[in-house]
Amino acid sequence: MELFADALRSLGSERPVIDVGCGTGHQTHDLASQGFRVIGVDPSGAMLERARRRYPELHLVQGDAGLSSVPDPVFSGVLARYSLIHVPPEQLGGVLALWAARVQSGGVVMTAFQSLDAGLHTDVDEFDHAVAPAWRWRPDAMAEALAGAGLVERWRLVARPGDGFHRFPECHLLSARPPE
Numbered sequence: 001m002e003l004f005a006d007a008l009r010s011l012g013s014e015r016p017v018i019d020v021g022c023g024t025g026h027q028t029h030d031l032a033s034q035g036f037r038v039i040g041v042d043p044s045g046a047m048l049e050r051a052r053r054r055y056p057e058l059h060l061v062q063g064d065a066g067l068s069s070v071p072d073p074v075f076s077g078v079l080a081r082y083s084l085i086h087v088p089p090e091q092l093g094g095v096l097a098l099w100a101a102r103v104q105s106g107g108v109v110m111t112a113f114q115s116l117d118a119g120l121h122t123d124v125d126e127f128d129h130a131v132a133p134a135w136r137w138r139p140d141a142m143a144e145a146l147a148g149a150g151l152v153e154r155w156r157l158v159a160r161p162g163d164g165f166h167r168f169p170e171c172h173l174l175s176a177r178p179p180e
């Protein structure tokens, strides 16, 4: 998240950052408290209600990953932390294309998602998420989907915290729309 913030800072844009699937708003709040203009988006009214109670100053909008409910036409960046996992695989490319069309030149997209174990030879696999249907992705497959939308990988970090809480390896992947 610090590297995502660094990338946004070096862009020096006044455009908003969109926190897709912001949930209870803690990352939205973290970015806002660093001075970024940030809009949190989530389809769940209950999640947004919690976020509003906790951080009344945040700009929050109800809507899904397609971002049709966000009025601003252009974004400096998009953060999707453990929310793209809830988008059905056949819809992923379309969603990323919608983001890429609205991310400014040089703008950055950070996705964080549960990843596949080394022995699983597939691009994507549905898993038993406690709340909603969810899919975990092979990092290369996610990077290819982003690249297909014109968002070029800058770096990725795959880690498997050994805390007993994280069942799967997790990937943070930063991509960017190349400067024109």
Ligand SMILES: C[S@@+](CC[C@H](N)C(=O)[O-])C[C@H]1O[C@@H](n2cnc3c(N)ncnc32)[C@H](O)[C@@H]1O
Pocket (backbone or CB within 6 Å): 020, 021, 022, 023, 024, 027, 041, 042, 043, 044, 047, 063, 064, 065, 066, 080, 081, 082, 083, 086, 087, 132
């Ligand atoms: C595990 S929470 C992650 C919350 C937050 N991003 C974080 O990092 O803590 C997943 C969030 O994705 C939201 N979500 C589910 N389906 C979604 C969709 N189609 N588009 C955008 N967000 C979605 C859920 O409502 C939930 O708030």
